[in-house]
Every structure is written in structure tokens, then in C-alpha cells.
Amino acid sequence: MRSGVNDLENHWMPFSGNRDFKTHPRLISKSKGIYYYDQNGDTLIDGSSGLFCTPLGHGRKEIADAVHEQILTNDYSPHFQMGHEGSFALANKIAAITPEPINHVFFTNSGSESIDTAIKIVHQYHKCRKDAGRIRFVSRERAYHGVNIGGVSLSGMIKNREAFPATMPHVALLRHTWQPNERFIKGMPENGAELAEDLQRIVDTYGASTIAACFVEPIAGSTGCLVPPKGYLERLREICTQNGILLVFDEVITGFGRLGKPFAAQAFNVIPDIMTMAKAITNGNIPMGAVAVKDEIYETIINDAPPNAVEFFHGYTWSANPVACACANVVQDLYIKEDAFNKAAQLAPYFEEQLFKRVADNKIVFDVRNYGLMAAVEVRKEGIPAGVLGNELQKQLFWKGLHVKFTGDSGIFAPAFIASHKHIDEMIDVLEEVLTANN
Numbered sequence: 001m002r003s004g005v006n007d008l009e010n011h012w013m014p015f016s017g018n019r020d021f022k023t024h025p026r027l028i029s030k031s032k033g034i035y036y037y038d039q040n041g042d043t044l045i046d047g048s049s050g051l052f053c054t055p056l057g058h059g060r061k062e063i064a065d066a067v068h069e070q071i072l073t074n075d076y077s078p079h080f081q082m083g084h085e086g087s088f089a090l091a092n093k094i095a096a097i098t099p100e101p102i103n104h105v106f107f108t109n110s111g112s113e114s115i116d117t118a119i120k121i122v123h124q125y126h127k128c129r130k131d132a133g134r135i136r137f138v139s140r141e142r143a144y145h146g147v148n149i150g151g152v153s154l155s156g157m158i159k160n161r162e163a164f165p166a167t168m169p170h171v172a173l174l175r176h177t178w179q180p181n182e183r184f185i186k187g188m189p190e191n192g193a194e195l196a197e198d199l200q201r202i203v204d205t206y207g208a209s210t211i212a213a214c215f216v217e218p219i220a221g222s223t224g225c226l227v228p229p230k231g232y233l234e235r236l237r238e239i240c241t242q243n244g245i246l247l248v249f250d251e252v253i254t255g256f257g258r259l260g261k262p263f264a265a266q267a268f269n270v271i272p273d274i275m276t277m278a279k280a281i282t283n284g285n286i287p288m289g290a291v292a293v294k295d296e297i298y299e300t301i302i303n304d305a306p307p308n309a310v311e312f313f314h315g316y317t318w319s320a321n322p323v324a325c326a327c328a329n330v331v332q333d334l335y336i337k338e339d340a341f342n343k344a345a346q347l348a349p350y351f352e353e354q355l356f357k358r359v360a361d362n363k364i365v366f367d368v369r370n371y372g373l374m375a376a377v378e379v380r381k382e383g384i385p386a387g388v389l390g391n392e393l394q395k396q397l398f399w400k401g402l403h404v405k406f407t408g409d410s411g412i413f414a415p416a417f418i419a420s421h422k423h424i425d426e427m428i429d430v431l432e433e434v435l436t437a438n439n
Helices: 018-023 061-073 085-097 111-128 149-154 158-162 193-206 232-243 295-304 322-337 340-358 388-400 421-437
Strands: 028-032 035-038 043-046 102-108 136-140 171-174 211-216 246-250 274-277 289-294 365-370 375-379 405-407 410-413
Touching: 043 421, 061 322, 085 102, 085 289, 085 322, 102 111, 102 295, 111 149, 111 211, 111 246, 111 274, 111 289, 111 295, 136 149, 136 193, 171 193, 193 211, 193 232, 211 232, 232 246, 289 295, 322 340, 340 365, 340 375, 340 421, 375 388, 388 405, 388 410, 388 421
Parallel strands: 136 171, 136 211, 211 246, 246 274
Antiparallel strands: 028 035, 035 043, 102 289, 274 289, 365 375, 375 410, 405 410
């Protein structure tokens, strides 16, 4: 079907109700700082850093200049059996902020690719250790690990799984950590650490020697900010260590300062074996992801191969793309120059205070959950099926001047680190107005 240049029909949109959207389109024409501007020229404050991607704000000239210069210098060169300086500089910068001994970085193009890459690394690590019987993976209910088949196999969000049933076998799921009696808890719940014992039960059921890795989001993000109870991640780490299971943290959302530290691993003081990342690695400006691993994992795989052989048969056409690396390098420099992670930590208490003070008592608010500069406001209304209210509220908020990412009935806030108290107030003003109008 052919259509005119202003027709919306030819673009099949991701994670969208295409028919509904194309009837009432919501188009972003410009972004700058904390704000978006729609097709009518109206202003929206960005309450979710895009999709948790842009903590430094939109339209940063420093990033644009670095990308422009790189395109003119070396726009593309393959990374198979050759390289460029930018990727090695970027790996050094990331290794400088990951916890020890996580010092080796493999570059991808998205969080989804990072998860599938991590699955392959896990398999090869155990194979190199002559422990190839470890074919089982453990993840969690309500988990989101991207949209490639490996990530969907690990995911515990029903809509992501039921449409694509031909997933990997040998995946067991832990229970998620949200409990109905732990609503409106600020930060980490006091109760629930015992949920980590699900991993021990899986070990007891299938045998430790069959389990390759346990994948968890330190905070389950896309499902609606499920914060781990105190002691939960520590217990997972303990069980994994005792049983030779690799612990993988999916830090695609929590990475690069969202919790006030470089990564959730430092925020919760629990060190995994592997970390996946994406989104804020380039401030969302160019697609990129990465997998960072402990030295021992890298060295085991590299040293198992014969001299001059390819040690890891995996990679992408755009792995460590020169332009993406240039973008990520300047973003990493800006995080340090602007003390961005500390700014996030300093803004978080005000963000928490205002959310709970002004939103928690609203009639249709079922729960508020938060940690650092990340929070979810979950809504429910009698007689309305799950997901319908959240979808409607997201559209209403857009036209009132606020972008918030919704999953089902949970609106997920993730303000940019450059936000001020005034910006937080502005976000909550719009949220409060729309929630009240829907009572």
C-alpha cells in the first residue's frame, strides 16, 4: 500500500496499539533539556527520561559535536579482526566504574542483545570449565529481559511470553518480590528476603550441576519498579556462590547512576558475575549496549582456545560501532564532569517525599514504589480490566504535558539527573491533576 509522506500507515510501530495511535497520533517534534515538544508545539515535561535513557537531558551539544566529528573521521569500520581506538577507550571508562573484579566489556547494540550475549557467555564459560551440563537458567516472574528469544525466554511478563511460545527450554522462574501487604513502602521493604530461598528450592529440585546462571534485574524496572527486600540480593549471591551458579544483573535500567551509584551492584553492595547494560550508556542518543564480566570469566574463555583462534564466536555488524563509541565516550565524560550520579542521589529524597506526600492518598492509586530516581505509581479502579486504566492515563498525561512510561497500570517515573525540585513539582502537578480527574 502506497501513501503520502504525511501518512502514518506504513510504519508498524513497536509496543503500540497501531490503530489507536494512528487515529489520535502523539508525535514528538523536538526535545531539549527536560522537555519534549509535540506536533502542535505544546510542551511536555519528560518524566521517564525517554525510556530511562536520557539522564543528562535532551539535545546535549557536546554529544552532537562528538558524533558529528566521528562521522567525518571514521563513520564505520568493522570490529571483526580489526578495531578502532574509541572502543578500547570506552571499555576502560566503563571498567573504571564497574565493581571489581568486573573489568572486561563486550559491546552490543541494545539491552536485548546484551541479554542474549550474556546467555552465550554463560554457556561458553561452563563449557570451557568442562561443566557443560549446566544448561538451565533461572529468572523471575514479572521479569523483563528484552525482546530477543533468549530474553523473552527469561522474561516473566505474561504478554511478552504468550505471543511467542517457542522460547528456550530449561528456564525456571523465581517468584517476584512484590507482596500485597508491602504497599506504599519507601525504598527497600523490610520483609521478603525469604523469597530468595526459591533459588535454593530450584537447586534442590534440579541439582546445582544443571544450573548455569540466575538472571535478575536488581530492581524489576519495566514491570513497575519492584524494589528488592533487604537481604534478598545478598541471599541470591550466597546461593549462587555456594552452587557454582553465575549471577547476572540486568542493569539496563538501573545502570549509569539511576540509583545514585554507577550501578545497582554498588547501590546494594552485591557484586554479580556478569552485568548487562544499555540505554544510558549513550544517554539514549545512539543504540548501544554492553556486557561486563568478571576477569575470571573472560580469562577462562580466552585461555581455553588455541593460539590465534577466535575464542568467542559471537558479535554484531555494529558491535562497538565507531559513532556509538564516540557518543558513549563523551557521555561517560559528562557523567564524571557534571558529578551526575551524585546529583541523582541528592535529588532522590525530594522526589520520594513529593510522590508519597501528594500522590499516595489518591483514590485510584493502589501503590507507590521507589528507589533512587526511579518510582512506579500503580493505579486501579473497580470494574476496569487490568491495563486499560494505565493506557488511558498515559494518553491523558501526554495531552496535559507529561510523558510517563506505563506498563499495564504502573506509571514508571525516572527523571533526568539534571532535573531540579521545580521540575519534580511540575511532573507531580500534572500527575496529581490527571489522577484526581479520574477518581
